[in-house]
Amino acid sequence: MVPAITADKLTKKFGDFTAVNQITFEVKKGEIFGFLGANGAGKTTAMRMLNGLSRPTAGQASVAGFDVYRQTEKIKQHIGYMSQKFSLYEDLTVKENIQFYGGIYGLPGREIRHQVKALIEGLGMQAFAGTLVKSIPLGWKQKLSFSIAIMHRPGIVFLDEPTGGVDPITRRQFWEMIYKAASEGMTVFVTTHYMDEAEYCGRVSIMVDGRIAALDTPRALKEQFGASSMNDVFLQLTRPKS
Amino acid sequence: MKQFGIFIQKELFHILRDRRTLFILLGMPMALVLLFGFAITNEIDNARIAILDQSKGEMSQEITQRLVASGYFLIDENLQEVAQIEQHFRQGKTKMAVIFPSELQENMRRNLPTQIQLIADATDPNTATTLINYASAIIGQYVQEQARGQAMPMLIRTEVKMLYNPRLKSVFMFVPGVMTVILMLVSAMMTSIAITREKELGTMEVLLASPLKPAMIIVGKVIPYILLALANTVVILLLGTFVFGMPVRGSLALLGLECLLFVIAALSLGILISTRTDSQQVAMLISLMVLMLPTILLSGFIFPIESMPKVLQVISNIIPAKWFIIILKNIMLKGTGAEFVWKESLILAGMTLFFIGVSVRNFKIRLE
Known part of the structure; x- marks a missing residue:
């Protein structure tokens, strides 16, 4: 089976600074791949190269079978993307946001009408349908944002720190949504710095200073580092060796 | 195309x-036109003057009457002695004083050179100059009428005709200027902020x-602002025409096209600004400092370009607004057609292409 994402010595330099340094990995179809790292480790830069927002300096990569140098337009048609800021329009209503994103992803009108209904009911947001997004709670925004990112049934969805600032219960509900999407065959590429969330992932990679320092299942990583939790693994990797 | 419509x-x-921004965007043009049209004006109406009549003759009476009858002047006070003049100016009661010498009547009768003194408050130089010019003209005309039939030395009279704006209404200058400022503001600042x-x-x-x-x-982001800018153009033109009697002597279609060209030039500037910054605050500051100030000060809207220092005259050439104001005045006041504004239009179009080119380049660099 063709992997959903492959990266081979993928590198990004800004002047003299190497933000992403020869990272190599593969993500299988339907996998939940956790992309971990401290702030500034290069997670977002790596993700931006994969979803066509930024051009790599060196190395190879493909997403959904398309090359990140020459076929970014093809890639964009096969991915969903949820940025750190949830990326909904605050001065549009819930319904209008769904209609807008459905529209720019080229869904036919009938499908958009269906999705508006299905999405709002699925999230239990009937009461908010006509409310401006700026006046709904953060947890709802985040779940809505995710639903919108996968509304056009992309093969791969990129989530950039999707759970920043929301409460534990909502985070749990959010991960249930991610599991459901993965069980339907969607590949999920998620960055986070909540280590408890890393335990939910199929495999995780941990980035330190632009390099991938470790990559395996959470269980294997814990055994390898003799740690009781992913938190310990992370601290062992990121803390300077004494 | 459907995606575009949704966008x-x-x-x-x-x-x-x-609502607030929309209200400002639509209300501001009206406020500015009305403000410039009614309040900020170079025209002189009922300026207060003082008269010191030392001749106490019928000529000084007649001249005073002429001044008042012109509608430009209003007699504030009849002074009794020279010492009062200074005091009067200091109190700010009057803009100009007219002093008739005691020998006025006698000299005129004997055809001897004689002088009437005009003293103006030059703390506001423009008004002072205008007042003096008006008064001199009125007095000059009176003197000529009196001298008719008498043997005169060689005399050259200037016959003045003010073309395109015979009544020298300042609104004719402000409407194109305000239109330029508003279109620049709506197009460049609003798009850079929106992006x-x-x-x-x-x-x-x-x-x-x-x-x-x-x-x-x-x-997609820019098109709604084109519509908004054109709506503002229509509002300003209607106000100018119906409230202030500003003529549109040239072709309306040409005027519309030129407005569209200028709007696109301003939009491309807005896009250029938005490629240089990621923050709304900075975008607004750049728009105000780099675009609005030169548009107001260096475009010839308020200060004539001809009277600027050479350096500023050269700089004014890179201000799109300068060319647009020339085009507007040509079409609206002189009623000229495309054959007289194609050069300026070409310059605007060239600038637009340049801005778009630089924006695209910036955009690509950012993606690297």
């Missing part, structure tokens, strides 16, 4: 739901990661 619809929602807002909110990232082409995103 523009979303953009219209943004504009229509931000940087999406960057600040993080929605730009998502749009760029979507199948929408970057060019389509920019054009």
Whole structure:
């Protein structure tokens, strides 16, 4: 089976600074791949190269079978993307946001009408349908944002720190949504710095200073580092060796 | 194409739901035109003057009457002695004093050179000059009438005709100027803010990661502002025409096309600004400092370019507004056609292409 994402010595330099340094990995179809790292480790830069927002300096990569140098337009048609800021329009209503994103992803009108209904009911947001997004709670925004990112049934969805600032219960509900999407065959590429969330992932990679320092299942990583939790693994990797 | 329509619809929602900004955008042109038209004016109406009549004759009476009858002047006070003049000016009661010498009547009768003194308050130099000019003209005309039939030394009279704006109404100057400033403001500042807002909110990232082409995103964001700017143009023209009697002597279609050209030039400047910054605040500051100030000061809107220092005259050439004001005055006041404004139009079009070119280049560098 063709992997959903492959990266081979993928590198990004800004002047003299190497933000992403020869990272190599593969993500299988339907996998939940956790992309971990401290702030500034290069997670977002790596993700931006994969979803066509930024051009790599060196190395190879493909997403959904398309090359990140020459076929970014093809890639964009096969991915969903949820940025750190949830990326909904605050001065549009819930319904209008769904209609807008459905529209720019080229869904036919009938499908958009269906999705508006299905999405709002699925999230239990009937009461908010006509409310401006700026006046709904953060947890709802985040779940809505995710639903919108996968509304056009992309093969791969990129989530950039999707759970920043929301409460534990909502985070749990959010991960249930991610599991459901993965069980339907969607590949999920998620960055986070909540280590408890890393335990939910199929495999995780941990980035330190632009390099991938470790990559395996959470269980294997814990055994390898003799740690009781992913938190310990992370601290062992990121803390300077004494 | 359908995606494009949805995009523009979303953009219209943004504009229509931000009531305060919309109110400012639509209200400001009206306020500015009315303000410039009624309040800020170079025209002299009922300026207060003082008269010191030392001759106490019928000539000085007649001249005074002429001054008042012109509608420009209003007699504030009849002074009794020279010492009062200074005091009167200091109190700010009067703009100009007219002093008739005691020998006025006698000299005129004997055809001897004689002098009437005009003293003006030059703390406001423009008004002072205008007042003196008006008064001199009125007195000069009176003297000529008196001298008729008498043997006169060689005399050259200047016959003055003010073309295109015979009554020297300042509104004729302000309407094109205000129109330029407003179009620049709406087009450049609002688009640069609208684009940087999406960057600040993080929605730009998502749009760029979507199948929408970057060019389509920019054009989609800009189109509603073109409509808004053109609506403002219509409002300003209507106000100018019906409230202030500003003529549009040339072709309306040509005028519309030129406005569209200038709007696109300003929009491309707005896009250029938005490629240089990610913050709405900075975009607004750049728009105000780099665009608005030169547009107001160096375009010939308020200060004539001819009387600027050479350096500023050269700089004024790179201000799009300068060319647009020339075009507007040509079409509206002189009624000239495309054959007289094609050079200026070409310059504007060239500037637009340049701005768009630089924007595209900046955009690509950012993606690297």
